[in-house]
Amino acid sequence: MNISHANAAAGVDWFVCGWRRFKENWTFWLVMIVVMMAVLLVLSLVPLLGAVAAGFLGLVMLGGVFRAARTEEEGGSVQVGILFWAFQDQEKLRPLLILGLLQMLSQMLIGAMAVALVGSRLSQVATLGQIGSPGFPAAAMDFSQLFSPGLLLGFLMVVALGTLVSMAFVFAVPLVVLDGQRPVDALKLSLAGCWQNLGALAVFGLIYILATVVAAIPFGLGLLILLPVTLLALYCAYQDLYRR
Template sequence: MKLNIVPARTGLQWVKLGMRTFFRQPLALTGLFFMYMAVVLVISQIPVLGPMLGAMLVPAATLGLMAASAEASSGRFPMPTVLLSAFRAGRQRARAMLVLGAIYTAGSLVATGLGTLLVGDAGSGAAADAQMPEVDTRTLLILLLHSPLVVMFWHAPALVHWHGVTPVKSLFFSVVACFRNFGALAVYGVAWVMVFVAIGFLVSSVGLMLGGLAVARSIMVPTVLILVAMFSTSLYFTFRDSFRADDATGEAGPPGEESHP
């Protein structure tokens, strides 16, 4: 497995590939994303252990959605079982994915606890008093503290599954790849923000014209979920073009067409 450095403009290509692949199988990819969300929602309702079990599934679910994107990009219909890809590649890699899940859960608990400790309920209280629930200092801080986890786990599940990298090494390689391809990921992120803002503005404007604020809100929720499903489809391409299989190792790369800018 070798790191592949790509130019910044590749970030736009990742967005385009994600959209193109999503529209090849929109119902399947949206359904798989909703299925994952439903499973996490149900598990999170389990007292005490629910949130931790849900967090442990994040790396495996990320890999499952990437595998679904790989199937769709190759012209195949992604079946629901693709979400279990992380646990169908042998005992060793399934165990490694569970280790990743445990590390992610621990990191998430630390980030959430630290954010709560630093801000407490003050941020939420101030937001409630100002009747501006969207401005929540505690939530924003917790999201910021999760940023290192996002970088560490951006490529890690795919590296474990498709290249057989150990959990700790996969986290290290993910960080290195994100920094080495920072330009492409920055363009990728900005492009997706612009897509979300543009489509959100268009949909909300149509909703306001059709029936006011209530209608706008009612159609914005499914629109945002579909956009997130489309974004998750594009994650596969950020991995595929950031790494390539080393023929000398015999490791298999991800399925789908090989395309490295």
Template sequence: MQARIVGAGRGVRWLAEGWRLFRAAPLGWLAAVFGYWLLMSLVSLVPLVGVAAAAVLVPAFSVGFMALARAAGRQAPLELGLLFDGFRHEPRAQMTLGVIYLACLALLLAASTLADDGALARWMLTGLRPADEVLQSEAFFSALAATAALYLPVMFAFWFAPPLAAWHSTGPVKALFFSLAASLMNWRAFLGYGAVAGLVTLVLPFLLLSLLALATGGGYRLPVASLVLPLLIVLLPTLFASFYVSYRDVFGYDAAP
């Protein structure tokens, strides 16, 4: 197992290839995403421990989505059972990664309280939106910016770690190290990927809403949900599939069993 260095151009194409994998079996992808959303929502409803338990399950489910993308790339049927691939391959390692991920999130939220007295942490943990004056405050923006910056190394450490643990029997700590190192080695590819993902998820929806407002003279108010929901239906499977494309590029086409 050896990480390869790929250029920014490959990172730019990760999302496009994720879209191709989604188009190969859209119904299978939509069923998997809906099943994942339903399961995580139910787990999150468990009193006291639900949100924490959902965070612990994230690495195992990420392996499941990579297994779905791998099947789509091989033109194999997308069976819903593939979503649980992470619970069948090295489940103890996946749970260990989940606990480490939860600890990282807890530390990040705890650090954010130093800037905004816990407004961001309460929003993330309870789902209750802070008041507008809090959202517009400099303290809240500082907490949000600092948390986003500190999350980057966490994201890179977990980007490849779940499939490395599941498909290569790599220990959790070693998988995190390899993932972080491989991500930093491929920073140009991730920069290109981030630029395209930001364009698709943020810039294009904003432009679409602006064009609708201009075309109707500002008289037509499109509910945000009516735009966000169709985008999520297409974007989430595409993003999940693109994670596998990045893994395949960096660790090789035949790296996964």
């Protein structure tokens, strides 16, 4: 599959595209995102396995979101039930569940890496802080270790790995659902697409951060609009990079 190159301004165009598509059928997209958030919230309240189930079901419902965007683009009608469309198509459900497993494993890897590279160093600083408490020589405290090269390097390595993993998953779901890519191939294509279009994605990310701050002001209600707009903007970005 060929990957197109977009200039930095495309990050703005994708959001404009997402907003335009949201306005065309805003009631459907608003209801869909509310249902999606409600399902994930209920699952997250279930002890132990709830969060795990929410992670897997979240990707399945995300597949339904991109399926709905494609259906609308082709002139078809959509209903909220399309969120769970993948459960009716085992050929799509299996790779989405595999993506969910890979996402969970990658998060565990990043967490373990953070503990190994950053957490151990912070614990050393905390130990020094106890040594510097009454009864111990205050000179033993050395908080400059918080800015030591080892700690900063570990932090940067965790951030770098987290960024690469995020890039691998940005377009993985639409590549699986809409193009029939295998999970690992979808991750590779998503990572390649993001890597080749860092400028556009940086602009996209900056707009998203600023929009999130604004959307959170009215008691977070603006997020109900921002979330579907962002997902539609990601669909527009997918179309621009992989379907041009």
